[in-house]
Amino acid sequence: MKCVCIFSGGLDSVSSAAYMKNKGYELYLITFDYGQKARKELSIAKEFAKTLGEHKIVDISFMKDIYGESNVLTSPGKIPSSFDYSIVVPIRNMIFLTIGGAWAFSIKASILAYGAHLDDKNYPDCREEFTKSLEHTFNLAEDDGIRKGLRREITIWSPVIEGLTKVDMVRIGYKLLGDDIFKTWSCYDNNEIHCGVCESCNNRKNAFRLADINDKTEYALNIERR
Numbered sequence: 001m002k003c004v005c006i007f008s009g010g011l012d013s014v015s016s017a018a019y020m021k022n023k024g025y026e027l028y029l030i031t032f033d034y035g036q037k038a039r040k041e042l043s044i045a046k047e048f049a050k051t052l053g054e055h056k057i058v059d060i061s062f063m064k065d066i067y068g069e070s071n072v073l074t075s076p077g078k079i080p081s082s083f084d085y086s087i088v089v090p091i092r093n094m095i096f097l098t099i100g101g102a103w104a105f106s107i108k109a110s111i112l113a114y115g116a117h118l119d120d121k122n123y124p125d126c127r128e129e130f131t132k133s134l135e136h137t138f139n140l141a142e143d144d145g146i147r148k149g150l151r152r153e154i155t156i157w158s159p160v161i162e163g164l165t166k167v168d169m170v171r172i173g174y175k176l177l178g179d180d181i182f183k184t185w186s187c188y189d190n191n192e193i194h195c196g197v198c199e200s201c202n203n204r205k206n207a208f209r210l211a212d213i214n215d216k217t218e219y220a221l222n223i224e225r226r
Contacts, residue, residue: 002109003157004028006096007055009045011184011204012115012166015173016159017052020113022176027053028109030100034092035064035074037190044185058099072188079188079198083122087188087199093125094134101138101154105145108152112138117159119166119203131156166203170211182216193218 003025005017021027029052031045042057049055064074071089072079080087093114104112116126124130135156145151159169173181186204187194194201196219208215 002026002028002104002107003111003113004030004100004104004107004109005053006093006100006112006114007031007045007049008115009041009043009048009185010115010200011173011181011186011207012117012159012169013045014048014177014184015169015181016113016115017048018176019159019169019172020111020157021052025111028103028107029053029055030096030103031055031057032096032099033057033059033061034089034095035061035067037073037079038185038188039190040187041185044183047183048180056103060095060099063095081197081202082199084199088123091125093123093130097134097156104154105138105142105151110152110155111157112154113157115158115169117164117166117169120160126158126160128160131158131161166207167210170207170213174211174213179216191220193220195219196221 001024003020005020005027007013007017007029008031017027017029029049031042033042067074067089069075072086073089077086097112097114101112120126135154139146139153142151146153186200188198188200189195194217201219205215
């Protein structure tokens, strides 16, 4: 009953981790420093991990040089207030899941989880067809070890697999974590409080509103971005 969770410290990943822990899984949380602007999410992930499970922060900040100008989350540029392909980091989830999968196979975990939900349809590496394809590829890569009993077959789980939306995950997270859910970090910027105007902050605010949960997150609505 081991589960490796891709764990950013954000609303979706924290809610997903709490959901899997509630199902009885022993959690192994993995957070990535990939050169993102939102450095605060690393410390937030570390704090939540204290009560959720074993935690690793993996430094892959060299990816910032590889990504170059391909997205605004690791390079200069204005972060949009609604979805734009400039915020898509090329195959980010595939990289995260591949490293997480290596850990999962190594400790014989049966589940590899990440927080992609139904409302993430704008991101190709959040869709169910991507998840199932990667799951198949992972198990092919360790086929001999699985057949010999040296590895466990991995299932990749995400909220989208169960047909769950961001609103569903907010409700789950709030039920399991209470007001601690407001300590999660969604903002694409790196200020002391959420900017309140980037695409991710807007998605966060909308999810709490639709879930009929009083959002106690502190937002700075007119903050100057770096």
